[in-house]
Amino acid sequence: MDTLTLSNDTCAETVARRLAGHAVNALIGEARLSPKPGLVDARGSGSHDDMDLPMLEASAKSLQTAFLSMALAGWSRRPDTALRRRIGAIGREGEKTMMKTTGGINTHRGAIWTLGLLVTAGAMHDGIATADDMTRTAARLACLDDTACPPAFSKGGYVTGRYKVPGAREEAQSGFPHITQLALPRLAESRQQGASEEEARIDALLAIMTSLSDTCVLSRGGPAALDAMHAGAKAVLAAGGMGTVEGKKAFDALEYAMLSARVSPGGAADLLAASLFLDSVAVR
Ligand SMILES: CC(C)(COP(=O)(O)OP(=O)(O)OC[C@H]1O[C@@H](n2cnc3c(N)ncnc32)[C@H](O[C@H]2O[C@H](COP(=O)(O)OP(=O)(O)OP(=O)(O)O)[C@@H](O)[C@H]2O)[C@@H]1O)[C@@H](O)C(=O)NCCC(=O)NCCS
Ligand SMILES: Nc1ncnc2[nH]cnc12
Numbered sequence: 001m002d003t004l005t006l007s008n009d010t011c012a013e014t015v016a017r018r019l020a021g022h023a024v025n026a027l028i029g030e031a032r033l034s035p036k037p038g039l040v041d042a043r044g045s046g047s048h049d050d051m052d053l054p055m056l057e058a059s060a061k062s063l064q065t066a067f068l069s070m071a072l073a074g075w076s077r078r079p080d081t082a083l084r085r086r087i088g089a090i091g092r093e094g095e096k097t098m099m100k101t102t103g104g105i106n107t108h109r110g111a112i113w114t115l116g117l118l119v120t121a122g123a124m125h126d127g128i129a130t131a132d133d134m135t136r137t138a139a140r141l142a143c144l145d146d147t148a149c150p151p152a153f154s155k156g157g158y159v160t161g162r163y164k165v166p167g168a169r170e171e172a173q174s175g176f177p178h179i180t181q182l183a184l185p186r187l188a189e190s191r192q193q194g195a196s197e198e199e200a201r202i203d204a205l206l207a208i209m210t211s212l213s214d215t216c217v218l219s220r221g222g223p224a225a226l227d228a229m230h231a232g233a234k235a236v237l238a239a240g241g242m243g244t245v246e247g248k249k250a251f252d253a254l255e256y257a258m259l260s261a262r263v264s265p266g267g268a269a270d271l272l273a274a275s276l277f278l279d280s281v282a283v284r
Contacts, residue, residue, distance in 0.1 A: 011126075012076070014282070015122075015123060015126065015127035016072045016075065016123055017068060018127065019067065019123060020065075020070075021069045022068065022277055023277050024064050026273045026280065027063070027115070028056075028057055029201075029273070030270075030272050031053055031060065032275035033202065035203050036205060036269070037232075037258045038255070038265060039266070040231065041053070044081050046259065046264055047220075047264040055105065056108075058102070058205075059107040059108050059200070060108065062098055062101040063115075065094075066090055066112065066116070068114050070091070070123070071119050071120065072082035073086045073120065074120035074124045077123075078138065079124070079140040079141045079144060080144070080148060083120070083141065083147050084145070084266050087117070088148060088149050095109055095112055108270070110266060110270040111269075113172065113270075114168065114273075115273065116178070116276060117172055118134055118135070120138070121134045121137035121138040121141065122281060125137065126139055129282065129283060130282055130283050131179075131180065134177055134282060135161060137174075138176070139172060139173055139174065139176070142169065142172035143173050155215060155216075155219040157229050159215045159219045160215060163218060165213035166213055167215045168215065171212075171267075176274065177210050177269060178208045178268075181209070182204075182208055182211065183208050184278065185202065185207075186204045186206075186207035187200050187203070187262060190203040190204070190243065193241075193243065195243035202251075203236075203237065203241040203243075204272060204275055205241055205265075205268060206233040206236050206241070208272060208275075209265055209268045210230055210237065211230060212265070212268050214226065214266070214268050216265060219262070220263045225258075225263045227256070228257050229263070232253065232254030233254060235253070282283065
């Protein structure tokens with residue numbers, strides 16, 4: 001191996017480890033963030049009776065290897081079908097590892113998809129890219145067919161077909177608009193307005209919840225629950241967000257509604273984790 005190859009390999013490994021580490025940290029940061037309506041957080045299990053914070057943290061840590069493999073596979077490459085198939089295969093292995101870790105509970109299937117694409121995209125740009133570069137490249141990858149992916153029933157596939165709305169696949173294929181147009185701008189705005197870091201992150205989650213067709217909410221609660229989530233999240237932000245007394249009051253009402261309907265915005269949680277990932281690795 002010549003010196004150039006060796007240094008390129010070393011660089012790939014260093015960048016891939018950094019990206020995978022940030023992805024896991026983003027998942028842990030999302031899981032610990034409190035309060036979140038309906039979701040598992042540091043206070044409890046929200047609308048879930050099969051998940052808790054230690055399980056989410058263990059699940060996040062178990063995905064380090066999958067994210068590392070995706071980043072190594074994507075290093076300095078352009079999007080093509082071979083790469084799409086490769087990360088699909090790694091993603092399915094990651095799902096198996098997650099399921100083994102959680103005893104069969106689906107904690108992070110959507111996150112493996114969203115963060116997997118973004119980690120790969122980051123490595124395709126050699127670890128030096130803006131959030132827009134990474135989301136655009138991830139979208140190109142998501143638009144490619146993974147012909148090796150076995151067809152299987154999914155709740156997301158069922159509700160997106162039934163209610164004619166976009167789901168996780170379409171969010172990625174359209175360049176993650178809920179991250180680039182809602183979460184990241186809101187995170188910056190709330191920080192600038194003097195909200196604490198925790199409050200700013202909750203505001204970013206709420207910004208996603210104002211508009212996402214979250215298939216977790218749809219499959220448990222139908223369109224009425226989804227509409228209530230959109231309206232409730234808008235009310236919190238319109239009241240000034242989590243950094244204000246009125247915003248916190250509106251948040252309590254939203255949380256009460258989501259817990260009563262036993263719904264939980266798992267898709268929005270994944271997109272928040274992906275936003276935190278981009279916030280920590282993207283070049284500005
Ligand atoms: C392309 C895939 C994402 C599959 O998508 P599909 O929609 O067909 O399948 P689902 O199994 O439904 O997974 C989608 C998960 O994505 C999250 N999500 C939901 N809505 C959106 C949205 N609009 N935009 C982005 N992301 C979204 C969500 O994941 C989170 O919630 C899960 C927990 O849900 P919960 O309802 O609480 O738990 P369940 O046990 O499922 O239900 P209950 O019984 O409790 O009610 C958890 O996974 C969170 O992460 C959706 O669940 C992709 O997964 C795929 O093709 N995979 C194959 C392998 C591959 O290619 N991997 C990727 C390599 S990069
Ligand atoms: N905090 C959380 N609670 C429930 N489901 C999730 N999926 C991803 N993050 C989650």
